Amino acid sequence: MKKLQVHIRDHFGHNKERITDEDIGKVPYLNLVIKETFRLHPVVPLLLPRETMAHIKVQGYDIPPKRRILINAWAIARDPKLWTNPEEFIPERFIDSPVDYRGQHFELLPFGSGRRMCPGMAMGIATVELGLLNLLYFFDWKLPDGMTQRDIDVEEGGTLTIVKKVPLKLVPVRVH
Numbered sequence: 001m002k003k004l005q006v007h008i009r010d011h012f013g014h015n016k017e018r019i020t021d022e023d024i025g026k027v028p029y030l031n032l033v034i035k036e037t038f039r040l041h042p043v044v045p046l047l048l049p050r051e052t053m054a055h056i057k058v059q060g061y062d063i064p065p066k067r068r069i070l071i072n073a074w075a076i077a078r079d080p081k082l083w084t085n086p087e088e089f090i091p092e093r094f095i096d097s098p099v100d101y102r103g104q105h106f107e108l109l110p111f112g113s114g115r116r117m118c119p120g121m122a123m124g125i126a127t128v129e130l131g132l133l134n135l136l137y138f139f140d141w142k143l144p145d146g147m148t149q150r151d152i153d154v155e156e157g158g159t160l161t162i163v164k165k166v167p168l169k170l171v172p173v174r175v176h
Protein backbone atom coordinates (compact mmCIF):
# COMPACT_ATOMS: atom_id res chain seq x y z
CA MET A 1 0.00 0.00 0.00
CA LYS A 2 2.84 2.40 0.84
CA LYS A 3 4.39 1.88 -2.60
CA LEU A 4 1.09 2.63 -4.30
CA GLN A 5 0.62 5.75 -2.18
CA VAL A 6 4.07 6.99 -3.21
CA HIS A 7 3.14 6.50 -6.88
CA ILE A 8 -0.22 8.29 -6.47
CA ARG A 9 1.17 11.21 -4.44
CA ASP A 10 4.21 11.63 -6.69
CA HIS A 11 1.90 11.79 -9.67
CA PHE A 12 -0.61 14.29 -8.27
CA GLY A 13 1.74 16.35 -6.07
CA HIS A 14 0.75 17.37 -2.58
CA ASN A 15 -1.75 20.19 -3.08
CA LYS A 16 -4.57 18.59 -5.00
CA GLU A 17 -7.97 19.52 -3.57
CA ARG A 18 -10.12 16.91 -5.28
CA ILE A 19 -9.62 13.70 -7.20
CA THR A 20 -12.25 13.25 -9.88
CA ASP A 21 -13.10 10.92 -12.75
CA GLU A 22 -10.69 12.92 -14.91
CA ASP A 23 -7.83 11.50 -12.83
CA ILE A 24 -8.74 7.90 -13.61
CA GLY A 25 -6.13 5.96 -15.59
CA LYS A 26 -3.28 8.31 -14.78
CA VAL A 27 -1.36 6.16 -12.30
CA PRO A 28 -0.14 3.02 -14.13
CA TYR A 29 0.95 1.27 -10.93
CA LEU A 30 -2.63 1.46 -9.61
CA ASN A 31 -3.79 -0.47 -12.65
CA LEU A 32 -1.22 -3.20 -11.91
CA VAL A 33 -2.40 -3.42 -8.29
CA ILE A 34 -6.06 -3.67 -9.33
CA LYS A 35 -5.25 -6.41 -11.87
CA GLU A 36 -3.31 -8.40 -9.28
CA THR A 37 -6.11 -7.98 -6.73
CA PHE A 38 -8.69 -9.21 -9.24
CA ARG A 39 -6.42 -12.17 -10.03
CA LEU A 40 -6.13 -13.31 -6.42
CA HIS A 41 -9.59 -12.24 -5.25
CA PRO A 42 -12.09 -12.42 -8.12
CA VAL A 43 -15.49 -11.14 -7.00
CA VAL A 44 -17.39 -13.89 -8.89
CA PRO A 45 -15.00 -16.87 -8.61
CA LEU A 46 -17.11 -19.36 -10.60
CA LEU A 47 -18.51 -16.78 -13.05
CA LEU A 48 -22.16 -17.31 -14.04
CA PRO A 49 -23.20 -20.88 -14.93
CA ARG A 50 -23.44 -21.83 -18.61
CA GLU A 51 -25.49 -24.63 -20.18
CA THR A 52 -24.46 -26.60 -23.24
CA MET A 53 -26.90 -26.20 -26.17
CA ALA A 54 -25.48 -29.20 -28.04
CA HIS A 55 -23.05 -32.05 -27.58
CA ILE A 56 -19.48 -30.69 -27.36
CA LYS A 57 -16.01 -32.08 -26.80
CA VAL A 58 -13.58 -30.14 -24.61
CA GLN A 59 -10.01 -31.42 -24.28
CA GLY A 60 -11.14 -34.99 -24.94
CA TYR A 61 -14.15 -34.83 -22.59
CA ASP A 62 -17.61 -35.44 -24.04
CA ILE A 63 -20.22 -33.06 -22.68
CA PRO A 64 -23.84 -33.84 -23.57
CA PRO A 65 -26.42 -31.12 -24.31
CA LYS A 66 -28.17 -29.30 -21.44
CA ARG A 67 -25.33 -29.76 -18.96
CA ARG A 68 -24.47 -26.98 -16.56
CA ILE A 69 -20.86 -25.79 -16.85
CA LEU A 70 -19.02 -23.82 -14.20
CA ILE A 71 -15.76 -22.04 -15.01
CA ASN A 72 -13.49 -21.85 -11.98
CA ALA A 73 -11.88 -18.46 -12.71
CA TRP A 74 -10.46 -18.41 -9.18
CA ALA A 75 -8.48 -21.63 -9.74
CA ILE A 76 -7.34 -20.61 -13.24
CA ALA A 77 -5.95 -17.35 -11.83
CA ARG A 78 -3.85 -19.33 -9.32
CA ASP A 79 -2.76 -22.14 -11.65
CA PRO A 80 1.01 -22.62 -11.29
CA LYS A 81 1.14 -23.74 -14.94
CA LEU A 82 0.01 -20.24 -15.93
CA TRP A 83 1.47 -18.01 -13.21
CA THR A 84 4.86 -17.75 -11.49
CA ASN A 85 4.50 -17.81 -7.69
CA PRO A 86 0.71 -17.71 -8.08
CA GLU A 87 -0.09 -17.31 -4.38
CA GLU A 88 2.04 -14.18 -4.06
CA PHE A 89 0.74 -10.65 -4.53
CA ILE A 90 3.08 -9.25 -7.20
CA PRO A 91 1.50 -6.38 -9.21
CA GLU A 92 4.76 -6.05 -11.17
CA ARG A 93 4.03 -9.37 -12.93
CA PHE A 94 1.78 -7.37 -15.28
CA ILE A 95 4.50 -4.95 -16.40
CA ASP A 96 5.13 -5.60 -20.10
CA SER A 97 2.50 -8.37 -20.00
CA PRO A 98 -0.31 -8.33 -22.56
CA VAL A 99 -2.63 -10.11 -20.09
CA ASP A 100 -5.68 -7.99 -19.33
CA TYR A 101 -9.07 -8.54 -17.66
CA ARG A 102 -11.29 -7.69 -20.61
CA GLY A 103 -12.23 -11.26 -21.47
CA GLN A 104 -9.62 -11.89 -24.16
CA HIS A 105 -7.06 -13.62 -21.93
CA PHE A 106 -8.58 -16.72 -20.39
CA GLU A 107 -6.02 -16.90 -17.56
CA LEU A 108 -7.54 -13.75 -16.01
CA LEU A 109 -11.35 -13.54 -16.01
CA PRO A 110 -12.57 -11.28 -13.18
CA PHE A 111 -15.33 -9.97 -15.48
CA GLY A 112 -15.93 -13.25 -17.31
CA SER A 113 -15.81 -13.56 -21.07
CA GLY A 114 -17.99 -13.97 -24.12
CA ARG A 115 -21.58 -12.90 -24.67
CA ARG A 116 -22.50 -13.00 -20.99
CA MET A 117 -19.43 -11.19 -19.66
CA CYS A 118 -19.99 -8.32 -17.25
CA PRO A 119 -21.67 -5.38 -18.99
CA GLY A 120 -20.73 -3.14 -16.02
CA MET A 121 -16.96 -3.63 -16.38
CA ALA A 122 -16.10 -0.01 -17.27
CA MET A 123 -18.23 1.31 -14.42
CA GLY A 124 -16.85 -1.30 -12.01
CA ILE A 125 -13.22 -0.45 -12.81
CA ALA A 126 -13.87 3.30 -12.66
CA THR A 127 -15.56 2.95 -9.26
CA VAL A 128 -12.72 0.87 -7.83
CA GLU A 129 -10.09 3.24 -9.21
CA LEU A 130 -11.78 6.44 -8.08
CA GLY A 131 -12.41 5.04 -4.60
CA LEU A 132 -8.83 3.82 -4.16
CA LEU A 133 -7.31 7.04 -5.51
CA ASN A 134 -9.27 9.10 -2.98
CA LEU A 135 -8.64 6.78 -0.03
CA LEU A 136 -4.91 6.48 -0.73
CA TYR A 137 -4.15 10.07 -1.77
CA PHE A 138 -5.89 11.89 1.08
CA PHE A 139 -5.33 9.42 3.93
CA ASP A 140 -2.72 7.23 5.55
CA TRP A 141 -4.19 4.16 7.20
CA LYS A 142 -3.31 2.62 10.55
CA LEU A 143 -4.62 -0.30 12.54
CA PRO A 144 -6.94 0.35 15.50
CA ASP A 145 -5.21 0.50 18.94
CA GLY A 146 -4.23 -2.92 20.23
CA MET A 147 -4.34 -4.57 16.80
CA THR A 148 -1.29 -5.79 14.88
CA GLN A 149 -0.92 -6.87 11.26
CA ARG A 150 -1.11 -10.50 12.43
CA ASP A 151 -4.65 -9.89 13.74
CA ILE A 152 -5.99 -9.09 10.26
CA ASP A 153 -8.29 -11.93 9.21
CA VAL A 154 -8.12 -12.34 5.43
CA GLU A 155 -10.60 -15.21 5.16
CA GLU A 156 -13.20 -14.83 2.44
CA GLY A 157 -16.80 -15.99 2.35
CA GLY A 158 -19.91 -15.86 0.20
CA THR A 159 -21.61 -17.94 -2.49
CA LEU A 160 -21.95 -16.46 -5.96
CA THR A 161 -19.99 -13.36 -5.01
CA ILE A 162 -17.14 -13.24 -2.51
CA VAL A 163 -16.60 -10.78 0.33
CA LYS A 164 -14.22 -10.56 3.27
CA LYS A 165 -15.69 -12.65 6.09
CA VAL A 166 -14.51 -10.20 8.74
CA PRO A 167 -14.68 -6.54 7.66
CA LEU A 168 -11.33 -4.76 7.70
CA LYS A 169 -11.23 -1.99 10.30
CA LEU A 170 -8.66 0.77 9.71
CA VAL A 171 -8.18 4.25 11.13
CA PRO A 172 -7.81 7.05 8.55
CA VAL A 173 -5.18 9.71 9.14
CA ARG A 174 -5.77 12.76 6.93
CA VAL A 175 -2.58 13.89 5.18
CA HIS A 176 -3.76 16.42 2.59
Ligand code: HEM
Residues within 6 Å of the ligand: 043, 044, 047, 048, 049, 109, 110, 111, 112, 113, 114, 115, 116, 117, 118, 119, 120, 121, 123, 124, 125, 128
Ligand atom coordinates in the same frame (compact mmCIF):
# COMPACT_ATOMS: atom_id res chain seq x y z
C1 HEM B 1 -15.52 -4.51 -10.00
C2 HEM B 1 -16.79 -4.63 -10.31
C3 HEM B 1 -17.43 -5.82 -11.00
C4 HEM B 1 -16.97 -7.10 -11.18
C5 HEM B 1 -15.62 -7.70 -10.74
C6 HEM B 1 -17.99 -7.82 -11.92
C7 HEM B 1 -17.88 -9.15 -12.33
C8 HEM B 1 -18.85 -9.83 -13.05
C9 HEM B 1 -18.72 -11.19 -13.52
C10 HEM B 1 -17.51 -12.11 -13.31
C11 HEM B 1 -19.85 -11.52 -14.17
C12 HEM B 1 -20.16 -12.87 -14.85
C13 HEM B 1 -19.59 -12.85 -16.26
C14 HEM B 1 -19.50 -14.22 -16.90
O1 HEM B 1 -20.01 -15.20 -16.34
O2 HEM B 1 -18.88 -14.32 -18.00
C15 HEM B 1 -20.72 -10.34 -14.13
C16 HEM B 1 -21.97 -10.28 -14.69
C17 HEM B 1 -22.77 -9.19 -14.66
N1 HEM B 1 -22.45 -7.94 -14.15
FE1 HEM B 1 -20.73 -7.44 -13.23
N2 HEM B 1 -19.04 -6.98 -12.17
C18 HEM B 1 -18.74 -5.74 -11.63
C19 HEM B 1 -19.50 -4.60 -11.70
C20 HEM B 1 -20.72 -4.52 -12.30
C21 HEM B 1 -21.50 -3.30 -12.41
C22 HEM B 1 -21.03 -1.93 -11.90
C23 HEM B 1 -22.66 -3.63 -13.05
C24 HEM B 1 -23.82 -2.79 -13.43
C25 HEM B 1 -23.83 -1.47 -13.36
C26 HEM B 1 -22.60 -5.05 -13.35
C27 HEM B 1 -23.60 -5.77 -13.98
C28 HEM B 1 -23.52 -7.10 -14.33
C29 HEM B 1 -24.60 -7.84 -14.99
C30 HEM B 1 -25.99 -7.30 -15.37
C31 HEM B 1 -24.13 -9.15 -15.21
C32 HEM B 1 -24.88 -10.32 -15.86
C33 HEM B 1 -24.63 -10.32 -17.37
C34 HEM B 1 -25.35 -11.48 -18.09
O3 HEM B 1 -25.79 -12.41 -17.44
O4 HEM B 1 -25.43 -11.41 -19.33
N3 HEM B 1 -21.41 -5.55 -12.89
N4 HEM B 1 -20.08 -9.34 -13.45
